[in-house]
Amino acid sequence: MFVQCSLMFAKDRYATNLLRSVRSVRASVHRWMLLYCIAVAVVFVQAAAQLLSAADAVPPLAVSEVAPGVFVHFGAIALMDRDNEGAIANIGFVVGSNSVAVIDTGGSVREGRGLLAAIRAHTNKPIGYVINTHMHPDHVFGNAAFENMGAEFVGHKNLPRALATHGPYYLANFRAFLGDALMADVKIVAPTQTIADTLDIDLGDRPLTLTAWPTAHSDNDLTVLDHRSGTLFAGDLLFVRHVPVIDGSLKGWLKVLDALAQVPAQRVVPGHGPLVTQWLQGLADERRYLDCLASDLRVAIKRGIQMTTAVKAACAAESERWELFDAYNARNATAAFAELEWE
Amino acid sequence: MRMSLRIAFMATAVAMVALASSASAEDAAGARDPWPDLAHSIFKDRPLLDGSGLIALEMPYRAEDAAIVPLTFRSMLPADDARRLQAVTLVIDENPSPVAAVFTFGSKAGVSAISTRLRVDSYTNVHAVAELSDGKLYMVKTYVKAAGGCSAPAAKDASEAQANLGEMRFRQFAPEGEASAGAPRAAQIMIRHPNNSGLQMDQVTHLYVPAFFIDDLKIWQGDELVLAMDGGISISENPSIRFTYMPNGAASFRARAADIDKHVFKGEWPAAGM
Numbered sequence: 001m002f003v004q005c006s007l008m009f010a011k012d013r014y015a016t017n018l019l020r021s022v023r024s025v026r027a028s029v030h031r032w033m034l035l036y037c038i039a040v041a042v043v044f045v046q047a048a049a050q051l052l053s054a055a056d057a058v059p060p061l062a063v064s065e066v067a068p069g070v071f072v073h074f075g076a077i078a079l080m081d082r083d084n085e086g087a088i089a090n091i092g093f094v095v096g097s098n099s100v101a102v103i104d105t106g107g108s109v110r111e112g113r114g115l116l117a118a119i120r121a122h123t124n125k126p127i128g129y130v131i132n133t134h135m136h137p138d139h140v141f142g143n144a145a146f147e148n149m150g151a152e153f154v155g156h157k158n159l160p161r162a163l164a165t166h167g168p169y170y171l172a173n174f175r176a177f178l179g180d181a182l183m184a185d186v187k188i189v190a191p192t193q194t195i196a197d198t199l200d201i202d203l204g205d206r207p208l209t210l211t212a213w214p215t216a217h218s219d220n221d222l223t224v225l226d227h228r229s230g231t232l233f234a235g236d237l238l239f240v241r242h243v244p245v246i247d248g249s250l251k252g253w254l255k256v257l258d259a260l261a262q263v264p265a266q267r268v269v270p271g272h273g274p275l276v277t278q279w280l281q282g283l284a285d286e287r288r289y290l291d292c293l294a295s296d297l298r299v300a301i302k303r304g305i306q307m308t309t310a311v312k313a314a315c316a317a318e319s320e321r322w323e324l325f326d327a328y329n330a331r332n333a334t335a336a337f338a339e340l341e342w343e
Numbered sequence: 344m345r346m347s348l349r350i351a352f353m354a355t356a357v358a359m360v361a362l363a364s365s366a367s368a369e370d371a372a373g374a375r376d377p378w379p380d381l382a383h384s385i386f387k388d389r390p391l392l393d394g395s396g397l398i399a400l401e402m403p404y405r406a407e408d409a410a411i412v413p414l415t416f417r418s419m420l421p422a423d424d425a426r427r428l429q430a431v432t433l434v435i436d437e438n439p440s441p442v443a444a445v446f447t448f449g450s451k452a453g454v455s456a457i458s459t460r461l462r463v464d465s466y467t468n469v470h471a472v473a474e475l476s477d478g479k480l481y482m483v484k485t486y487v488k489a490a491g492g493c494s495a496p497a498a499k500d501a502s503e504a505q506a507n508l509g510e511m512r513f514r515q516f517a518p519e520g521e522a523s524a525g526a527p528r529a530a531q532i533m534i535r536h537p538n539n540s541g542l543q544m545d546q547v548t549h550l551y552v553p554a555f556f557i558d559d560l561k562i563w564q565g566d567e568l569v570l571a572m573d574g575g576i577s578i579s580e581n582p583s584i585r586f587t588y589m590p591n592g593a594a595s596f597r598a599r600a601a602d603i604d605k606h607v608f609k610g611e612w613p614a615a616g617m
Binding site: 079136137138158161162164165166169170172173177215219245247248249252304306307308311327328330331333334335338339341342 | 401403407408409410411413415458460464465489490491492493494495496497498499500501502503512514516517529533535539552579581583585
């Protein structure tokens with residue numbers, strides 16, 4: 001468009017030189033052409049600005065209101081990759097009369113921005129808290145989308161250490177799964193407030209209890225209970241359909257399951273998988289898998305079978321019951337073998 | 344010997360940092376193979392002979408858990424071969440500190456296999472270089488794909504290993520099939536230790552987890568050395584070493600482990616009458 005305009009000017013100047021007799025007529029045409037080109041340029045710049053902001057302003061993430069004021073984006077049951085943009089974990093937010101609490105921020109800053117857009121589609125209240133249920137990339141890689149807006153970043157007392165020891169590795173290795181574009185703005189954002197046991201916060205007529213658990217799925221698991229609706233955000237202490245992933249302690253997790261069963265939840269948002277209304281059944285399914293893994297591995301360890309062999313056969317009985325079983329079962333068995341060997 | 348190995352660990356770590364800093368230029372032209380430089384810095388100008396058929400290195404093709412990747416090294420020297428396995432160096436080429444461990448074996452121990460667990464940071468070649476009693480070095484290698492998902496080569500439960508620091512377990516395994524007088528046996532030593540790599544520093548959390556790992560482990564059968572390990576940061580949390588040996592009739596096994604903070608852990612166990 002600009003090229004076309006400048007050519008028209010060149011021709012116009014040539015014509016003006018040759019046809020001095022009609023200078024006044026040409027001058028008015030010239031002025032008109034100039035205005036036309038300026039108008040075109042303005043439209044062009046506006047369009048370019050819109051394109052740029054479209055790339056920047058991510059569309060709101062699809063969220064379900066699972067209880068009044070409690071919103072959840074249910075992630076894909078998959079491994080993080082470019083296609084799903086890392087959006088594999090369940091993340092959400094709770095709206096009080098004064099402020100909003102975000103519970104996990106997703107597997108990329110893009111997903112975090114989508115969550116922020118979804119929040120802004122429902123409320124203009126300030127974001128008071130960004131709560132991370134644990135260290136894993138699918139839950140914390142969106143943190144940067146919520147920086148510099150005055151929110152407290154809250155996590156388990158072990159979260160800073162876990163981010164320090166795992167974070168640099170996650171930043172380096174997830175580039176291969178997510179690609180440079182999705183990783184561009186991802187950074188490790190440490191909690192500004194940590195919890196050793198429990199913390200009660202209030203979003204305005206909306207008390208939440210945050211609980212830090214002993215080592216289970218990881219060594220920094222945190223749950224969030226919304227008292228008004230009876231909704232528990234279980235983080236990755238509960239997996240549904242998606243095979244549980246052990247990155248902490250199998251034995252610790254089994255103990256934590258006993259304690260979790262005492263939490264009076266009407267509905268539970270698992271870290272992965274659909275909403276749970278039968279809380280105890282969800283826990284029982286998870287326990288069945290962990291027990292199966294433990295009992296198979298204990299037999300192998302007692303027999304002196306080496307880790308490499310033992311992890312291949314462990315808990316094959318559960319293979320049809322879970323999605324992503326082949327992606328995680330041998331890994332779970334490897335970690336559990338190293339732990340159970342100490343019994 | 345010990346000092347020179349420590350220097351070798353440090354030198355290779357420094358070399359890798361230097362390589363990493365020039366990595367961006369290399370990436371464009373394809374990944375650079377660090378092995379020639381590593382081999383030179385660890386083994387100087389000693390020739391590395393093809394060890395195929397003499398020694399073997401077994402690792403899973405894909406690491407399941409980046410923090411716990413099992414490795415087995417075997418010597419396949421025939422019984423009538425006059426040569427003996429003296430030492431083996433394990434190198435994870437792409438790890439921040441590539442020399443994972445150097446094992447040396449007692450002259451009468453009859454060790455023909457060792458299994459341990461390693462941290463593997465990324466897609467990498469793993470080399471095992473064995474020194475036989477002919478004074479020559481024999482090399483084999485394997486390739487390991489990095490773990491997927493959210494697994495990382497770091498502690499699962501950092502507080503647990505610290506709380507029980509230095510606790511030891513020793514297991515002796517019944518021989519497979521019919522036991523015969525001249526048959527090798529297998530045993531396993533385990534030590535609770537976080538084995539922190541110390542390369543983890545986070546600018547945001549301002550947390551620095553200092554290097555803290557077992558760097559010296561020895562196991563004796565009676566008074567005879569079975570094996571000694573000079574370990575580096577690529578050995579997994581709670582180091583575990585399973586090994587074969589020839590029983591010498593001694594009544595007990597002893598172990599002594601030391602970490603880089605000079606903690607010393609000792610254990611003694613009766614030899615099982617299997």
